[in-house]
Amino acid sequence: MSKGNSRILRKLAPFIPVLLILLVGLGAGCSNGFVAQEKGNVSPAPLPIPYGSPTNGLVQTSSGGGVTIDVEWRGLKDGLLVFGVTMDTHSGSLDQYNLRDLAILRDSSGTEYRPNNWDAPPGGHHREGILTFPVADSLNLRTVKYVELILRDTAGVKERGLKWQLD
Numbered sequence: 001m002s003k004g005n006s007r008i009l010r011k012l013a014p015f016i017p018v019l020l021i022l023l024v025g026l027g028a029g030c031s032n033g034f035v036a037q038e039k040g041n042v043s044p045a046p047l048p049i050p051y052g053s054p055t056n057g058l059v060q061t062s063s064g065g066g067v068t069i070d071v072e073w074r075g076l077k078d079g080l081l082v083f084g085v086t087m088d089t090h091s092g093s094l095d096q097y098n099l100r101d102l103a104i105l106r107d108s109s110g111t112e113y114r115p116n117n118w119d120a121p122p123g124g125h126h127r128e129g130i131l132t133f134p135v136a137d138s139l140n141l142r143t144v145k146y147v148e149l150i151l152r153d154t155a156g157v158k159e160r161g162l163k164w165q166l167d
Contacts (some may be wrong), residue, residue, distance in 0.1 A: 054164035065155030110146040
């Protein structure tokens with residue numbers, strides 16, 4: 001190493017720990033916490049609730065009327081209970097189904113909650129979106145055994161029930 005290079009390194013030495021900390025922080029900030037799924041899609045890792053993950057799995061499925069609906073429990077985010085919804089069919093468009101109007105969340109005590117939001121772009125035969133609900137006091141207090149997502153009047157099916165066990 002030349003004398004010029006070693007002189008530069010000695011001058012920069014006090015700053016190396018700070019630069020390393022900044023680089024690690026930058027790397028952590030660029031990480032989005034997403035986990036790749038089989039289909040090549042990405043979805044966020046499940047978020048914690050006071051119970052942990054549902055005991056009967058994160059994804060519940062309902063098929064009927066030529067439509068399959070997969071709903072993934074995503075946990076809590078910003079004070080909301082978050083579900084990822086995927087709807088698939090081989091005929092017709094799924095764009096007509098506004099889950100903000102068609103969904104209800106019911107807990108084991110019988111209390112029902114309306115969605116805060118249904119965020120889903122049009123998709124035709126394949127539609128994906130995020131359905132959110134206010135976090136029920138019963139969830140925070142750990143007084144319920146399950147929550148059930150009820151989807152009404154989708155593809156000729158009067159009522160679909162998707163249930164997550166919490167005990």
